[in-house]
Amino acid sequence: MSEGKTYLDELNDVQRQAVTHTEGPVLVIAGPGSGKTRVLTYRIAHLIETGVAPWNILTLTFTNKSAREMKERITNVVGESGNKVWAGTFHSIFARILRYEADKIGYTSNFTIYDTDDSRSVIKGIIKEMNLDPQQYNVNGVGARISKCKSSLIPPSSYETNENMMAADRKSNRLHFHAIYKKYTAKCKKADAMDFDDLLYQLYRLLVSEPEIKKKYQERFKYLMVDEFQDTNQLQYGILKELVTYDKSPNNICVVGDDAQSIYAFRGATIQNILNFEKDFKNLTTYKLEQNYRSTHHIVQAANDVITFNKKQIKKKIWTDKVEGTKIRVIRALSDTEEGKRIADTILEHKNRHHLSNKEIAILYRTNAQSRIFEEYLRRYNLNYKVFGGLSFYKRREVKDLLSYLRLVINPKDEEALKRVINYPKRGIGNTTLQKVVDFANAAGETLWNAFDKIKLPTRTKNTIIGFQQMITIAAKKAQTDDAYTIASEIAKKSGVYDSLKSDTSPEGLGRFENLNSLLNGIKDFVENDEVGADNSGDKSLSSYLQNIALLTDFDQAEASTDYITLMSVHSAKGLEFRSIFVVGLEEQLFPSFMSMESQDDIAEERRLFYVAITRAEEFLTLSYANTRYKFGKMAYNQPSRFLEEISNENIDSDIPVRQNTKEKMRSGVMGNFKKSRRTAGVAGLMVDPATFKASPVEDIQVGMKIMHMKFGEGKVLSIDGTPRNRVATIFFKGVENPQRKIMLKFAKLQIVT
DNA sequence: TAGGCTGTGGTTGCG
DNA sequence: CCACAGCCTA
Numbered sequence: 143m144s145e146g147k148t149y150l151d152e153l154n155d156v157q158r159q160a161v162t163h164t165e166g167p168v169l170v171i172a173g174p175g176s177g178k179t180r181v182l183t184y185r186i187a188h189l190i191e192t193g194v195a196p197w198n199i200l201t202l203t204f205t206n207k208s209a210r211e212m213k214e215r216i217t218n219v220v221g222e223s224g225n226k227v228w229a230g231t232f233h234s235i236f237a238r239i240l241r242y243e244a245d246k247i248g249y250t251s252n253f254t255i256y257d258t259d260d261s262r263s264v265i266k267g268i269i270k271e272m273n274l275d276p277q278q279y280n281v282n283g284v285g286a287r288i289s290k291c292k293s294s295l296i297p298p299s300s301y302e303t304n305e306n307m308m309a310a311d312r313k314s315n316r317l318h319f320h321a322i323y324k325k326y327t328a329k330c331k332k333a334d335a336m337d338f339d340d341l342l343y344q345l346y347r348l349l350v351s352e353p354e355i356k357k358k359y360q361e362r363f364k365y366l367m368v369d370e371f372q373d374t375n376q377l378q379y380g381i382l383k384e385l386v387t388y389d390k391s392p393n394n395i396c397v398v399g400d401d402a403q404s405i406y407a408f409r410g411a412t413i414q415n416i417l418n419f420e421k422d423f424k425n426l427t428t429y430k431l432e433q434n435y436r437s438t439h440h441i442v443q444a445a446n447d448v449i450t451f452n453k454k455q456i457k458k459k460i461w462t463d464k465v466e467g468t469k470i471r472v473i474r475a476l477s478d479t480e481e482g483k484r485i486a487d488t489i490l491e492h493k494n495r496h497h498l499s500n501k502e503i504a505i506l507y508r509t510n511a512q513s514r515i516f517e518e519y520l521r522r523y524n525l526n527y528k529v530f531g532g533l534s535f536y537k538r539r540e541v542k543d544l545l546s547y548l549r550l551v552i553n554p555k556d557e558e559a560l561k562r563v564i565n566y567p568k569r570g571i572g573n574t575t576l577q578k579v580v581d582f583a584n585a586a587g588e589t590l591w592n593a594f595d596k597i598k599l600p601t602r603t604k605n606t607i608i609g610f611q612q613m614i615t616i617a618a619k620k621a622q623t624d625d626a627y628t629i630a631s632e633i634a635k636k637s638g639v640y641d642s643l644k645s646d647t648s649p650e651g652l653g654r655f656e657n658l659n660s661l662l663n664g665i666k667d668f669v670e671n672d673e674v675g676a677d678n679s680g681d682k683s684l685s686s687y688l689q690n691i692a693l694l695t696d697f698d699q700a701e702a703s704t705d706y707i708t709l710m711s712v713h714s715a716k717g718l719e720f721r722s723i724f725v726v727g728l729e730e731q732l733f734p735s736f737m738s739m740e741s742q743d744d745i746a747e748e749r750r751l752f753y754v755a756i757t758r759a760e761e762f763l764t765l766s767y768a769n770t771r772y773k774f775g776k777m778a779y780n781q782p783s784r785f786l787e788e789i790s791n792e793n794i795d796s797d798i799p800v801r802q803n804t805k806e807k808m809r810s811g812v813m814g815n816f817k818k819s820r821r822t823a824g825v826a827g828l829m830v831d832p833a834t835f836k837a838s839p840v841e842d843i844q845v846g847m848k849i850m851h852m853k854f855g856e857g858k859v860l861s862i863d864g865t866p867r868n869r870v871a872t873i874f875f876k877g878v879e880n881p882q883r884k885i886m887l888k889f890a891k892l893q894i895v896t
Numbered sequence: 897t898a899g900g901c902t903g904t905g906g907t908t909g910c911g
Numbered sequence: 912c913c914a915c916a917g918c919c920t921a
Contacts, residue, residue, distance in 0.1 A: 233911040775912035
């Protein structure tokens with residue numbers, strides 16, 4: 143690709159400017175379908191063409207998929223040298239650096255990466271060990287909070303000086319959180335393990351505390367590029383700044399993102415980063431990619447209609463010069479099953495009339511649980527489909543079991559792996575024994591592995607353990623010379639994992655055995671394939687294999703040839719496009735989700751999610767909702783989603799009346815009234831027999847109590863705020879529309895149950 | 897120690 | 912309704 147810079151001709155004016163503006167800080171605001179990936183890859187190609195060494199370029203993405211795509215497209219443009227570019231996910235690139243520098247922060251280069259399950263299991267152990275109430279300190283809540291601490295740059299050492307965090311702990315009465323956080327950090331370190339947040343946080347720490355090392359990477363990464371910048375959290379931005387801000391730095395950083403497609407605030411992403419970027423880099427140039435090459439006119443217009451309802455956003459106007467296209471179709475169904483049927487019918491009709499292949503069609507929903515009904519009808523109609531999401535291959539029990547053996551071989555300090563396999567397959571080391579060893583290890587400050595050597599146990603148990611440990615140690619020795627597959631297949635046989643799964647002839651058992659085999663085949667493939675791994679090393683050892691897969695999520699094998707309809711959540715559809723899109727379940731409480739009803743910010747995020755959903759469509763967009771739907775076994779009645787009304791009529795072709803020009807209505811307040819009447823439509827009758835109901839004194843009501851309400855039935859008090867005279871309780875009522883309700887205690891009649 | 901049974905709780909999800 | 916965790920009993 144040396145003669146004739148033809149790639150520049152493939153770009154529009156703004157795109158070309160963004161590509162050729164290589165020096166200094168650049169912000170690219172990229173609307174949906176505006177050629178964002180093209181700009182990023184061509185920018186890299188351009189840098190290389192103008193003489194920048196590929197290894198001086200760092201490109202960070204969020205998903206393995208986009209990293210892969212990016213690398214592929216770079217090599218397509220610039221050839222082999224493209225492989226030398228540092229392109230990968232935040233986690234994988236940082237893990238690579240951390241393995242290299244591990245000794246500087248007290249880790250070994252073979253450190254284990256704990257996935258979310260491992261990390262939750264550590265927390266569970268700590269809560270148990272500290273004798274804390276598992277209700278109050280629920281594992282997921284604590285885990286989320288630890289993650290929040292790390293991504294907001296609050297280490298255990300400075301936690302106590304953080305008034306916000308401390309105040310929140312006092313309010314929720316979780317005073318031991320700090321101690322849990324400290325213990326958690328120590329345990330991970332002792333196990334030579336990092337959780338996903340650590341891969342970012344530890345690098346940040348390293349850069350801040352070791353100026354020499356920081357300098358090394360500042361000099362290496364002369365050009366930085368970040369994809370999906372709106373999804374970065376404070377910690378990720380912190381690292382970027384460390385890498386790019388220094389004395390006489392040229393600040394060659396280019397970030398690409400779209401505030402309107404920010405749908406991950408719930409896991410710490412913050413738009414603030416875009417705003418800060420403008421502040422932190424004074425000589426910033428901003429480019430806006432506003433031309434949409436993906437969708438026809440009505441679809442682009444509908445997207446614009448909807449997003450204007452979000453007040454806070456960066457000003458831009460997405461446009462297309464494509465044809466008018468088909469109007470958006472809205473389907474109303476009476477029930478969730480009818481919705482399934484009508485969507486399947488419409489798909490058939492679409493296929494016939496527009497000659498669509500399955501691959502060009504996707505059904506998108508807010509929650510994964512919605513997939514079932516569509517699956518049923520698609521199967522009935524003999525339409526090939528594939529459900530994405532749900533539990534990924536590497537999270538399956540049988541897969542994690544064997545992987546835990548392998549992890550243990552590489553890192554015997556890995557406590558989570560050890561706990562998982564010490565009694566699998568059953569070898570008589572049950573919970574009682576394990577608890578004994580855990581207590582011993584904690585008291586002696588030993589790792590679990592070493593505690594097994596030192597603790598006194600009945601001879602039979604002891605012998606079992608010695609046998610187990612020998613199996614691991616022998617494999618560990620062999621792992622230094624033999625390849626990953628040799629070790630893995632040997633361990634699978636010797637441990638008994640293989641036989642125990644093979645002998646299980648139940649339907650699930652067969653599936654498990656199959657999964658074990660595909661895992662082993664995957665390892666074989668890793669060894670025999672001459673493709674280099676994520677670390678670019680070509681190393682075929684077990685340790686290298688584990689490093690390669692630790693950060694993988696799905697098992698996307700080469701089945702691109704089969705023609706199937708895609709079923710997935712809106713979240714996972716981000717970045718994809720299809721000729722025909724069905725967005726289903728457009729009901730209040732579902733999309734927008736009931737969890738986001740309390741705050742405007744949450745609703746705004748749901749709206750962005752809807753924006754992402756409809757902008758996936760190239761030619762055909764169909765929206766649907768059902769009047770009734772089964773939820774947790776109970777029938778729920780929901781109003782059509784407010785988002786439907788936010789699309790102006792001229793873009794909709796509907797068999798039902800849709801309110802027109804809601805934007806005007808919202809301004810005039812009509813919308814507000816409408817919303818109010820909808821919200822109060824709750825349960826009409828009483829849930830409780832008045833004869834047996836006895837209200838308790840309101841001052842006795844406390845957080846965590848189970849109570850009865852005349853109308854809403856049984857509920858749980860989540861929190862109490864307000865002034866002492868006007869206490870307001872937030873109560874979660876099961877099986878009630880709008881389950882989370884705020885109740886003024888001085889008026890409420892509540893009976894305490896427990 | 898291991899399997900069965902009851903009770904609880906339940907978005908979205910990258911690494 | 913369904914999945915899973917924790918308790919209880921053989």
